[in-house]
Amino acid sequence: STLLTRRGLATAKSPINLIDSLDTFTDRHVGPDDNETGFMLSKLGFDSMESFLAATVPPQIRIADSMISNASIPALSETELHSRAKELGQKNAQFKSYIGMGYHNAVVPPVILRNVMENPAWYTPYTPYQPEIAQGRLESLVNFQTMIMSLTSMDIANASLLDEATAAAEAMVMAYVQSNQKTKTFFVDKAVLPQTISVLKTRAKGFGIQLVIGDAADVLKHDALRADLAGVLVQYPDVNGFITDYSDFTKQVHDAGALVVVATDLLALTLLQPPGEWGADIVLGNSARFGVPAGYGGPHGAFFAVTEKLKRKMPGRLIGRSKDVTGNPAYRLALQTREQHIRREKATSNICTSQALLANMAAMYAVYHGPAGLERIAKKVHFLTQVLKSSVERLGFRVVNASSYFDTLTIDVSKHCANAEVMHAAAALLGINLRRVDHNTVGVTLDESVGQADLLSLMRAFHIAASHPEPDFTGLPAPKEPAFPQKLMRESDFLQHSVFNKHHSETEMLRYIFHLASKDLGLVHAMIPLGSCTMKLNSTSSMIPLTWPEFGGIHPFAPTEQVEGYRHIIKELEDDLCKITGFHACSVQPNSGAAGEYAGLNVIRAYHDSRGEGHRDVCLIPLSAHGTNPASAVMAGLKVVPVKTHADGNLDLEDLKAKAEKHKDNLAVFMITYPSTFGVFEDGVTDACKIIHDCGGQVYLDGANLNAQVGLTNPAVCGGDVCHLNLHKTFAIPHGGGGPGVGPICVAKHLAPFLPSHPLVKTGGSDAIDAVSAAPFGSASILLISWAYIKMLGGNGLSESTNVALLNANYMAHRLAGHYSLRFKNKNGRVAHELLIDLAEFDKSAGLKVTDFAKRLQDFGFHPPTCSWPISTCMLIEPTESETLEEIDKFCDAMIQIRKEAEDIITGKQPKDNNLLKNAPHPLSLMIASDKEWNRPYTREEAAYPMPWLREKKFWPTVSRIDDAYGDLNLICDCPSVEETASL
Amino acid sequence: STLLTRRGLATAKSPINLIDSLDTFTDRHVGPDDNETGFMLSKLGFDSMESFLAATVPPQIRIADSMISNASIPALSETELHSRAKELGQKNAQFKSYIGMGYHNAVVPPVILRNVMENPAWYTPYTPYQPEIAQGRLESLVNFQTMIMSLTSMDIANASLLDEATAAAEAMVMAYVQSNQKTKTFFVDKAVLPQTISVLKTRAKGFGIQLVIGDAADVLKHDALRADLAGVLVQYPDVNGFITDYSDFTKQVHDAGALVVVATDLLALTLLQPPGEWGADIVLGNSARFGVPAGYGGPHGAFFAVTEKLKRKMPGRLIGRSKDVTGNPAYRLALQTREQHIRREKATSNICTSQALLANMAAMYAVYHGPAGLERIAKKVHFLTQVLKSSVERLGFRVVNASSYFDTLTIDVSKHCANAEVMHAAAALLGINLRRVDHNTVGVTLDESVGQADLLSLMRAFHIAASHPEPDFTGLPAPKEPAFPQKLMRESDFLQHSVFNKHHSETEMLRYIFHLASKDLGLVHAMIPLGSCTMKLNSTSSMIPLTWPEFGGIHPFAPTEQVEGYRHIIKELEDDLCKITGFHACSVQPNSGAAGEYAGLNVIRAYHDSRGEGHRDVCLIPLSAHGTNPASAVMAGLKVVPVKTHADGNLDLEDLKAKAEKHKDNLAVFMITYPSTFGVFEDGVTDACKIIHDCGGQVYLDGANLNAQVGLTNPAVCGGDVCHLNLHKTFAIPHGGGGPGVGPICVAKHLAPFLPSHPLVKTGGSDAIDAVSAAPFGSASILLISWAYIKMLGGNGLSESTNVALLNANYMAHRLAGHYSLRFKNKNGRVAHELLIDLAEFDKSAGLKVTDFAKRLQDFGFHPPTCSWPISTCMLIEPTESETLEEIDKFCDAMIQIRKEAEDIITGKQPKDNNLLKNAPHPLSLMIASDKEWNRPYTREEAAYPMPWLREKKFWPTVSRIDDAYGDLNLICDCPSVEETASL
Ligand SMILES: Cc1ncc(COP(=O)(O)O)c(C=O)c1O
Numbered sequence A, B: 001s002t003l004l005t006r007r008g009l010a011t012a013k014s015p016i017n018l019i020d021s022l023d024t025f026t027d028r029h030v031g032p033d034d035n036e037t038g039f040m041l042s043k044l045g046f047d048s049m050e051s052f053l054a055a056t057v058p059p060q061i062r063i064a065d066s067m068i069s070n071a072s073i074p075a076l077s078e079t080e081l082h083s084r085a086k087e088l089g090q091k092n093a094q095f096k097s098y099i100g101m102g103y104h105n106a107v108v109p110p111v112i113l114r115n116v117m118e119n120p121a122w123y124t125p126y127t128p129y130q131p132e133i134a135q136g137r138l139e140s141l142v143n144f145q146t147m148i149m150s151l152t153s154m155d156i157a158n159a160s161l162l163d164e165a166t167a168a169a170e171a172m173v174m175a176y177v178q179s180n181q182k183t184k185t186f187f188v189d190k191a192v193l194p195q196t197i198s199v200l201k202t203r204a205k206g207f208g209i210q211l212v213i214g215d216a217a218d219v220l221k222h223d224a225l226r227a228d229l230a231g232v233l234v235q236y237p238d239v240n241g242f243i244t245d246y247s248d249f250t251k252q253v254h255d256a257g258a259l260v261v262v263a264t265d266l267l268a269l270t271l272l273q274p275p276g277e278w279g280a281d282i283v284l285g286n287s288a289r290f291g292v293p294a295g296y297g298g299p300h301g302a303f304f305a306v307t308e309k310l311k312r313k314m315p316g317r318l319i320g321r322s323k324d325v326t327g328n329p330a331y332r333l334a335l336q337t338r339e340q341h342i343r344r345e346k347a348t349s350n351i352c353t354s355q356a357l358l359a360n361m362a363a364m365y366a367v368y369h370g371p372a373g374l375e376r377i378a379k380k381v382h383f384l385t386q387v388l389k390s391s392v393e394r395l396g397f398r399v400v401n402a403s404s405y406f407d408t409l410t411i412d413v414s415k416h417c418a419n420a421e422v423m424h425a426a427a428a429l430l431g432i433n434l435r436r437v438d439h440n441t442v443g444v445t446l447d448e449s450v451g452q453a454d455l456l457s458l459m460r461a462f463h464i465a466a467s468h469p470e471p472d473f474t475g476l477p478a479p480k481e482p483a484f485p486q487k488l489m490r491e492s493d494f495l496q497h498s499v500f501n502k503h504h505s506e507t508e509m510l511r512y513i514f515h516l517a518s519k520d521l522g523l524v525h526a527m528i529p530l531g532s533c534t535m536k537l538n539s540t541s542s543m544i545p546l547t548w549p550e551f552g553g554i555h556p557f558a559p560t561e562q563v564e565g566y567r568h569i570i571k572e573l574e575d576d577l578c579k580i581t582g583f584h585a586c587s588v589q590p591n592s593g594a595a596g597e598y599a600g601l602n603v604i605r606a607y608h609d610s611r612g613e614g615h616r617d618v619c620l621i622p623l624s625a626h627g628t629n630p631a632s633a634v635m636a637g638l639k640v641v642p643v644k645t646h647a648d649g650n651l652d653l654e655d656l657k658a659k660a661e662k663h664k665d666n667l668a669v670f671m672i673t674y675p676s677t678f679g680v681f682e683d684g685v686t687d688a689c690k691i692i693h694d695c696g697g698q699v700y701l702d703g704a705n706l707n708a709q710v711g712l713t714n715p716a717v718c719g720g721d722v723c724h725l726n727l728h729k730t731f732a733i734p735h736g737g738g739g740p741g742v743g744p745i746c747v748a749k750h751l752a753p754f755l756p757s758h759p760l761v762k763t764g765g766s767d768a769i770d771a772v773s774a775a776p777f778g779s780a781s782i783l784l785i786s787w788a789y790i791k792m793l794g795g796n797g798l799s800e801s802t803n804v805a806l807l808n809a810n811y812m813a814h815r816l817a818g819h820y821s822l823r824f825k826n827k828n829g830r831v832a833h834e835l836l837i838d839l840a841e842f843d844k845s846a847g848l849k850v851t852d853f854a855k856r857l858q859d860f861g862f863h864p865p866t867c868s869w870p871i872s873t874c875m876l877i878e879p880t881e882s883e884t885l886e887e888i889d890k891f892c893d894a895m896i897q898i899r900k901e902a903e904d905i906i907t908g909k910q911p912k913d914n915n916l917l918k919n920a921p922h923p924l925s926l927m928i929a930s931d932k933e934w935n936r937p938y939t940r941e942e943a944a945y946p947m948p949w950l951r952e953k954k955f956w957p958t959v960s961r962i963d964d965a966y967g968d969l970n971l972i973c974d975c976p977s978v979e980e981t982a983s984l
């Protein structure tokens, strides 16, 4: 039987392969059907896809079609994928976790689960770089910042970091930078979470920071240490449950000229005096217990808050309240130039993609519960912990931290158990996991999910271990006072802002969630052709398993034998990624592309080190590279040496050769993005790699543009040794409005031994570097999405996706030709999967900047492409394979119309300072102006409906263009207070 | 430990009951918190809820608080509900069903599942009576109508009916009416679905139609029958799988002056010649195999299509394409006066709530697959059926309908099996259900969900029964031709309209779904204070289990022992509804409120009959009753005698008494709505019921207003014998944009024996009437929602909901007093759960109609209340308990502002024909007008932003006021054709 063409449209009446599944994902994922790809090919002058590919991708790096095909990666139908995910999910044992250590069983309010986490309006948008079409999630992120500031009592908080451990690493580096790199010691209390300590070890190395782990009480006793002290990190409450009064200690550390960094817990802070009130400089932690599933380790939004003094040094994204040009309040990304990846080799952090969606979920959770609700939850958790303590003490067990605790008890079980494993076995009988502390000791952490029946079951485990009859509550003393020092009781109010005190009914919450979503342009509305970001379909089939409890409810440190389902999926994903990249081994631990770069560079350094070449520390990076590349290099302790590019966009191989040879003895690595950030497949890539290898260096391939490679070529064939993949680009994890992301690294065989380890769960190679993320498999739950994406497309679909991604971009280049100047193309006139158009001429002729074109595109209902990167006068446009011909044509029509509008300015028909582009975008609220107020040399209709199809469907920006300078000068990063709200 | 006040807001610092669950649903369901209810009570002059209730509800009908309390109905937390639903779901065995008989395993495209079925933007809106804020679902319903028209080749189709069986009943009555009730015989082919025949029996009775069941081939042979023939119903393909060529037959029936009604299958029609092409007059069926889960029987959208000639007689809602006052195309409900419930006792149908959400899902399915995709699915199903046939024939089984079939085989298994049960047992071993046909015969129906592995497993069952080794595909002849007469192959194209040929990628489909949703105002946006409709929160917790496969994937005729979970939930729901109504027994079979009325009246008739009083046929109905009451009465063969109401809105007890006594000998029933449709608790209800009982009648209580009763009073205490409940009102099933609904009836002990039966699954009492719905438990899957609602609120929460519903309405009445005239209240000045305001004065003083106020409310972002019902000059406003004080205040502020705008018209400041009300609503597209085009005596700002909060949040109508007359004159009920689209 014959195969169908895609969607069978062309061949409805012809024989079809009737026994096979019909719900073939490729048909749904790829936008254009066979008729449309045929049309596009013919417009480009090709008679087949193969001839088009031959003109686009250098022949020397092409791989055999069979390498990535349904034979090597079989395709599952959507239904089959669903069944397979169910089957594997059921191989994750549903134990109740009391392991704690920074991970809790969150109770996700159903209204947030369904309408945020499972809602493409929330999960498909991009990072809010275009604030006029992103006011919803910007508002929510300000709620997040406010929540953090209020609960920690700090002056300012960012909009999330990747996880608690990397947040601690950022804090460590800030402390070091704050001392002008004069003091080099960072002291970490031994009761800080072990995974945090592991990540600190990794990070300390690159910066040459001296990490000392010990008892905080001792830190100031040693003069030498004190003299070199940059900062101290304590955990509050600590890993064993103790709650320490650090107020005097903080003063002493400040007297020593160092910073106090506190890792803490948001729920505990509703009852405990917040670190900001006792002088902490930096406060951080994981916000996930506020309604984000454990998900075998993530993704979770870490928080990071600092004092006023430190705010301009803070890593990560920061949202500010500002105003638009008409004076209306508006949110925006603040202090963007502060963002580290913009600073390139001057950076001290490489954070870029963060955890916006998870931060938003946590913020929504606080909005829903409000201050009183959060306090109730905390009190209940604390109360149950107190009941548990009485109950185990009654059995004769010793609670090590009886003197102070919130939700965590460390219990010496030696009285009844030969060793702790006996206790764990008793717990396992009841489907319960406890924390493994040491030979005699177990840990128990309670959370919001624990109800009466759970508590009884937990008590029963101890009763079993103590060979004691059934537990009950009678006779247990009713706790009257909190189980921590009176002095540490929180006295201050929190979350008094209106937004946290009005959306407490489900109806109101639902409306708030929908109202914010209505302001944000996502993939549910239109193409988001952001170059280098690959905003493709995030299919429902790949998203559905994510929120099943089989995957959501798993603790990252659950015993390996309980997580067979997860392990199987991770293994399959790693194997498939190795097939796709041509590499040997993979680590999914890094939580973003930038984190992948950092991990990969550390692996390379460890490799050199293992060969006695630890001195190799030079990193060559083309000038066109993304800012995270030099930032990551610096963080890994490398010296960045830039490499030039030619006027035609290609790497200057002469310059590369010269620099490589110059630094031959110290050459560690060359970082290259392929196809280049200019959107072209360079012929010279294999030569370049050879030059590096000849000089003893390794090649790091930035895989952000892998969407142009899959099935046609791969980083190994190109000559690389390591690459990271942005699963949130090529492999269809939704961007979530600025995260989550996953940046796994794939490496050649010689590098496999060095892949990152984890202190609690075995990962990585035989000579593994320390951890780069808090969780062993990073943002494990969303790995499901990429796994499903690959499994449903299969090898054929993966290759076809690449083909169409290339075709769509080239068709777009063809349509825009004559209207805009394409900056770079290969010798056959072809671009890769994205195209760079240069708008410099319009600045000269009409005073129009890239931003003016971008903002005007918003009026057409489109998300603008990547602006001013990698060249300031350019736009980088990437349609991806998921967009149909119709959508691409509409986008091109819009661009061509804007070109005409620009012509009117060039010719003087429209004034340079008052025209459709300069005044863009035009929000709805402007339209109600009278003619007099309107006062523009064009009609409202020209402003709002420049194309006829906009009358039927248009996404409206909700504010006018935002005044960036004003916002940075008047930085306000929290919600309006009640008084402000009243006066609005 | 003390109890919390609701949401603990007042007592955050005071002791709380820490051991109990915190995720108490009442806190989330009820809008106002304790502070707010306290405030509202004080505004009304009450110092407690109890004193307010005492002034509102007549003391003689109050029940003890303990009757509906957490003691009688315990409350589960949201988390507990989730666990309980999981546990019960797992008690539904996941057998693969091949039972067929009108129910299939649908494959729901994930993008439709998540973004339509699980999306509150789609499931919370109301019936699109306000077309300016409902263009999205109106468009989708036109897609549904178009799909039906195109696949059946009929001239016009409605926007869904309740199920296939009631659709057949509607067709039967149409045939009868079409003959001017001269011919009374309706002939049904014996191979029509048995559940359809059962429902026809019920329906025939009331109209005095003579139902003859036999072989269609014989119908015209009997002259007497032929002479009295109103219509014939055939099934195509029939229940046994046969596909008959009815073209000659149809001609002959027409010659006999009767109508041909065809029950058919949409998927089969992609391959078969459609009934419209061979002359059918009415074509109907179930659309659910187009992507709607089986759900143990429903809800499913039935379809109904007729010839041009019959269009104005067609029951159900019909959507038409029309235009707005500015000439823009716009959709609307067409021919509304044709709707039967408007015609009251002249009606021949009572259909009101239908199955909009399910019709929309089916339409979206067709949009997603398109004509070629649908044909592919049909071909595959047919192909696999052919393979199965060869395979069972090879084993020696006899396929009874070997001569013609599409997806269904009837197989005589006597060759290998002592009886059919042996075959069923073999199938059960493999988790397979077959249809039970008779002693020697089983039935097998295939569907889209059947893949290769399923087919093998099914073949294996026959191999086991035949004691034959493992099955395989080798050696089976590859089918070359379809297995039905060549003449019946479909030649005509279908679904050529643009909408069915462009949204085939998931991205495009997603955008289409979101685009349509963006035009519709739902509970996700604002209050929908529709009197008599109880638009309360549809909580996520209650919606989540619905789409679990444990509930979605169950065939309604699955063996009872496989559906323990469903049975348990249905039993608990019935028990709770009996507790709530004070009645003895319950049937959940009716699929809407009106269907409940009809079922209840039939039960009453059966009761009278059983006592030898079958002649009782008079039904007293107050003039204020909903139109479905008289319509249902007439359908049950009753004579309607209207009863007057007093000027104060109360029932005229004198008139009631006089009429009851006048008709004493023939009095069957009195139908009453309580609280009355005027929104007041009448004191006289118990007296009224006594009058009726004294005259030998029964009392039917229309429970549409039960939201004012739960926990305070009940229909039994009021004196009723039967009531229906609208689960889609009081018990929180979402309205889905015009259905689904559920209208269970609860009855007193003496009526319990007569509750409806079902031909395939035992339901109802010992003297049961025939079925009223196709499925034994009606729209079984959504019963979960009401079950969850009741279980999560518990008795206390149910009562509190009622209290707050009453309070919210009374507070609203208080706020509107002085601005609008309240039409009715009780002697203490109190209304019930809704209020009726009379706008008649504005017609006199300013020429303003109710509609003008309603349309103007749209400009304020609100859904208008119920208009011109039950009194033409009035608005009936019902806020429900789920709305917060803030939302209620905003609504009242809007109403008061509109009152001011009306004043300007009264005083002549604004002209009567060109003002804010007459021109309302003001869609966004109007705003871009220049001053000259604008040309109105008010500003755009006054039009669009009459209240300051609208600047932050406003829902915009997408079209101007719709021209109703134009639409009815120029009836167009399908999508634009490709040519029309091109010319738009
Ligand atoms: C070329 C390139 N490299 C690296 C990154 C960093 O990836 P991430 O944002 O996941 O940290 C990006 C992000 O857009 C990129 O475009």
Ligand SMILES: Cc1ncc(COP(=O)(O)O)c(C=O)c1O
Binding pocket: B351, B352, B353, B532, B533, B592, B593, B594, B595, B626, B628, B629, B673, B677, B702, B704, B705, B726, B741, B743
């Ligand atoms: C008083 C009353 N009775 C009966 C009905 C009919 O119910 P349904 O629409 O569910 O058929 C309604 C519907 O609005 C109603 O308000």
Ligand SMILES: O=C([O-])O
Binding pocket: A352, A353, A532
């Ligand atoms: O996120 C980026 O900076 O591309």
